[in-house]
Amino acid sequence: DWTMGAYREQMIATIREQVGDKQVICGLSGGVDSSVAAILIHEAIGDQLTCVFVDHGLLRKNEADEVVGMFRDNYNIRLIHADESDLFLGELEGQSDPETKRKIIGKLFIDVFQKHADTIDGAEFLAQGTLYPDVIESVSFSGGPSVTIKSHHNVGGLPEKMGLKLVEPLRELFKDEVRALGRELGLPQSFIGRHPFPGPGLAIRCPGEITREKLDILREADAIYIDQIRKHGLYDDIWQAFVAILPVRTVGVMGDGRTYDYACALRAVTSVDGMTADYYPFSHEFLGETATRIINEVKGINRCTYDITSKPPGTIEWE
Numbered sequence: 001d002w003t004m005g006a007y008r009e010q011m012i013a014t015i016r017e018q019v020g021d022k023q024v025i026c027g028l029s030g031g032v033d034s035s036v037a038a039i040l041i042h043e044a045i046g047d048q049l050t051c052v053f054v055d056h057g058l059l060r061k062n063e064a065d066e067v068v069g070m071f072r073d074n075y076n077i078r079l080i081h082a083d084e085s086d087l088f089l090g091e092l093e094g095q096s097d098p099e100t101k102r103k104i105i106g107k108l109f110i111d112v113f114q115k116h117a118d119t120i121d122g123a124e125f126l127a128q129g130t131l132y133p134d135v136i137e138s139v140s141f142s143g144g145p146s147v148t149i150k151s152h153h154n155v156g157g158l159p160e161k162m163g164l165k166l167v168e169p170l171r172e173l174f175k176d177e178v179r180a181l182g183r184e185l186g187l188p189q190s191f192i193g194r195h196p197f198p199g200p201g202l203a204i205r206c207p208g209e210i211t212r213e214k215l216d217i218l219r220e221a222d223a224i225y226i227d228q229i230r231k232h233g234l235y236d237d238i239w240q241a242f243v244a245i246l247p248v249r250t251v252g253v254m255g256d257g258r259t260y261d262y263a264c265a266l267r268a269v270t271s272v273d274g275m276t277a278d279y280y281p282f283s284h285e286f287l288g289e290t291a292t293r294i295i296n297e298v299k300g301i302n303r304c305t306y307d308i309t310s311k312p313p314g315t316i317e318w319e
């Protein structure tokens with residue numbers, strides 16, 4: 001891609017000029033945005049960059065290993081892997097209000113990030129994979145009045161608190177452009193094509209109280225759902241797909257026994273930038289087969305629904 005090749009060179013020059021010989025820290029989420037930002041910055045300044053991957057215990061099945069593995073195996077980027085799941089899940093215990101959950105996660109994330117960033121001598125810059133739509137959505141929503149729909153989990157406020165300057169090389173780009181840049185930088189297609197994953201992770205796909213039990217059930221169901229989508233060749237046609245575990249248990253029958261287990265909702269949407277979205281029109285056959293697999297293979301779920309809400313009036317995530 002000629003345009004992205006030019007953008008890459010231009011951004012590398014800009015980053016070098018901005019950073020000089022100082023140190024940069026970057027929060028890695030495992031998503032495409034922060035990964036592309038990190039790799040671009042690494043290309044510009046090498047070991048002056050240190051990435052911090054905070055595992056809040058709200059990641060999907062195998063996610064931490066996949067992300068850390070990808071960076072360790074394919075790139076020589078300095079990386080701190082911070083397993084802080086006990087801290088996050090402990091603080092979230094008993095909390096069921098969506099905004100409270102988001103705020104707890106956002107605050108802890110900042111604390112933990114700061115703790116690890118403090119171990120890097122002379123860090124003066126913080127790198128973020130902020131995209132153009134993030135810049136817009138934090139100002140207004142769908143062109144409407146300025147109103148906060150959800151507290152976004154990012155490191156807002158952190159730069160000032162830590163006295164850090166921001167490096168945001170993706171600020172002018174839309175999602176599809178970030179993917180093109182990732183391709184340009186040689187990121188594997190399997191990684192570039194990954195669906196977006198929100199900072200608060202599975203917390204906002206687990207309405208109501210979060211427990212380790214529910215998270216484990218959710219991880220298993222989600223992995224099967226994504227496997228089904230990949231097997232049917234639908235992954236790249238969908239903007240985002242995931243399972244939400246509902247805070248309700250329902251009665252079912254399995255073999256000659258009665259079950260009383262959680263219900264879950266499957267979500268899949270098409271979208272251009274996440275600002276608006278339509279539910280994905282799966283075939284009934286696909287939905288039936290997927291529900292059967294989840295209910296048979298995941299202990300703890302005995303009912304599956306499909307979420308057919310568009311955005312607006314719904315949002316993509318459940319909280």
Ligand code: XMP
Nearest residue numbers: 151152153196197198199200274315316317
């Ligand atoms: P909603 O649910 O608001 O989500 O329709 C729109 C897009 O944003 C993602 N999302 C987040 N991403 N931090 C993020 O980095 C967040 O706090 C957050 N909340 C939602 C969501 O997955 C979807 O792609």
